[in-house]
Every structure is written in structure tokens, then in C-alpha cells.
Amino acid sequence: MEFHEAVLPNGLEVVAERNPRAYSTAIGFFVKTGARDESEELSGVSHFLEHMAFKGTQKRSAEEVNRELDELGSHANAYTSEEQTVYHATVLPEYAEPTIELLADMLRPALREEDFELEKKVILEEIARDRDQPPYGGFEIAIARHFGKHPLGKSVLGSEASVSALTPQQMKAYFESRYAPGNIVLAAAGKIQFDALCEYAKKYCGHWAPHAATRELVRPKTVPATDFLLKESSTQSYVLRLADAPSVEDDARVAARLLSVIMGDDSGSRYFWECVDSGAAESVMMASYEYQQAGMYMTYVAGRPEDAGALLDRIAEMELEVERDGVSEDELERAKTKVCSHLVLHGERPARRMFAIGAQWIQRREYRTIRQAVDEYQAVTAAEIDALLREYPLHRATTLIIGPESARPK
DSSP, X not given: OEEEEEEOTTXXXXXXXXXXXXXXXXXXEEESOOXXXXXXTTTXXXXXXXXXXXXXXXXXXXXXXHHHHHHXXXXXXXXXXXXXXXXXXXXXXXXXXXXXXHHHHHXXXXXXXHHHHHHHHHHHHHHXXXXXXTTTTHHHHHHHHHHTTSGGGSOXXXXXXXXXXXXXXXXXXXXHHHOOGGGEEEEEEESOOHHHHHHHHHHHHTTSOOOOOOOOOOOOOOOOOEEXXXXXXXXXXXXXXXXXXXXXXXXXXXXXXXXXXXXXXXXXXXXXXXXXXXTSOSEEEEEEEEETTEEEEEEEEEEOGGGHHHHHHHHHHHHHHHHHHOOOHHHHHHHHHHHHXXXXXXXXXXXXXXXXXXXXXXHHSXXXXXXXXXXXXXXXXXXXXXXHHHHSOTTSEEEEEEESGGGSOO
């Protein structure tokens, strides 16, 4: 593996991990913009803009964009999160140049009004579908409760009101402020010629005009609370429990990921054996999420409505148990094996490496080999987990319970 980096005169960064033995090339444009960069009035605009990139450019119609992606034989898509919008494609190496040309063109969408109004209906349907399906928009509701007025509390999809009121002019202004070349990373992995990659970037992105695009970074002040959301039509109860965790800048994030596996992996974890294997719950999982200047543990529990209170009590007891007693060496080693095996197995695919490289670079401006990542996990000690739990206790959590009246906590 070889890592390369370069910066175009307009500020666009190009990073790549070259693997001569690979059979494919994965390419992605990582834009440092997401829900946390939006005002209340523009809530949902980043995600909406991602959709509009597939609706045509000054050179291509929506049909041409999607037909050409198909003609390249690409596995292509895009996604928007709280902090990033990513456009990506995996192709055979000989199609690297036309893929970069097409993705670069998509990153300068036409934003035609007729396409805008049509896609607005699609977004509103997506918001309605998310609200109607279990756990009934609970993830976004819980995150909003946990982070409050902090930018990370904003919904990626936005609300019906904000999306309905959004205009093409507002989206154009947002695009012009956030899609600056210095706010974008072109990441690639697999079978790549880096010099050629840089030439393609200059050819198709070099004319993008540079300008400043900043992000307000304030550490959130979360306040634990418990809420109940009544859904009489639900046949199950859903419990979402959010607690503070290390940020993406914090080296303790590695220990936090291992703790999440120990407590809430979907097989062989403490929550699994206590709640799922015993038949008390249908599913329980815990994961850690990292943002700039903030982090979050999320625990999700689904089960019978009449068991919601008992399940929540047991989860809370187990949180206090691990805070008091720590983790054993055996379960820490099992977690390391799971995580490291996952890293190595997924690292064989250029697409997975491209996502890892792009995210690392845009979040921390660093490159980590698979070997370095594995070594980081292997170096974590039980004492570091103890220190993590003292700084970020799991029991200090925001809780949202969703379900029929029988699930309401007593």
C-alpha cells in the first residue's frame, strides 16, 4: 500500500491509497458540510442538495447523469450526515477519468427550479416515511433532545416546514458558501495512478473558484432527560438511550468503540446475553459516534411494550455495573478480535478503504493504515476503559421511550 496526498492551487485536497494488486478503483468527493452547518431556516438543505446533484448539471440532464453512471458500470451513490456530504463511485480502473469528470460535474448541479420542486416532494415523502416507520423518527428526536440547541441536534432530513419553505435561491446560496474547493477532499483507493488522479482533478476541478468555508465548533452541553413518545399503533416498544462519548479529536475514541462492542454488539455482548438471549428483548445494540468537539453513545432496545420499563431498568443497572467494576481482560480481548477482524476483512475492498481514508482526512487530517488501526485497538487496556467510563459515564443519559400506553414508564 502507498499513500499519496496533494493540494490543488484552489485548495482542493487529493488523497489516495494505492494498491497495485487491487482490481477496482474507488473514488469519492467528501464535502465538509452537513446538518450542523445549517441554520434553523435551512434545516435539511445539505441532504436536499445531495439529491439535487443527481438531478442534472449545466451539461447533463438527470437522465444523462444516471445513465452515464450506469454505463460506467459503477457502484455509485451519495449520503449526507451531520458533518459530511459524500459522493462516491467504484469502477474498473480504466474508467477513473470519466468517473471523476462525472462526479465533478455533479458537484456543480444546475439546481433547475422544475427539478427542485419535483425533488422537494421526494424529500417530504422521505420525512413522512421516516416518521411512520418504527421507531417513528425516534433517532432524530432523541438526538435533538440530547444535543438541544447545539448544531448537532439538527435533523439531517430537516422538517416538513423547513423543506417545504426552502427555495432554489436559498439552496444556491448555501451551495456557494459550503462547496468551496478548500472544503472538499477527493479520496481514492485501489488500483490508482496518483499522478493521473491529480491531473484529472486539475482538469475537472481546477477551475472551481476558491473561497472560505468555516464551521462553528462549540462543545455541546447536554442535559440528561427522559421522554415518552406515545404511538398507540406500535406493537413494540423502543428505547433510545444517548450518552456523551469522546469526540473525533480525542484518542479515547478507540477505547469507546471497544466499550460499545463489549456492551452492545449484536452478538456476544453483555446486553445481548442479558436481554436478547434470555428472550427479554427482540434486539439490543450500542454504538459510539464521533463528531468534531463531541461524541455520543447510542443504545437501542426493542421489545414487548409491557417489558419496556424492566428493560430500561436492567440497561441502567448494567451501565452502573460496568462503571463500578470495569471490564474483564477476556471480554476486552474478544472485542479487540471482533473489531480488528472487521477492519482487516473490510480493508480488502477498495471502496471501504476509500471511505476510511476520506473520513480520516476530512475529520482529523491524518492517514492510518490498517496495521496502525489494528495496533491502536490492540494497545487499549482495561485501565483505559475505566478512565473512559469515569470521564464519560454511560448512566448520564438522555432516554426516549416510544410505544403504546403500556410502554409508558411508571
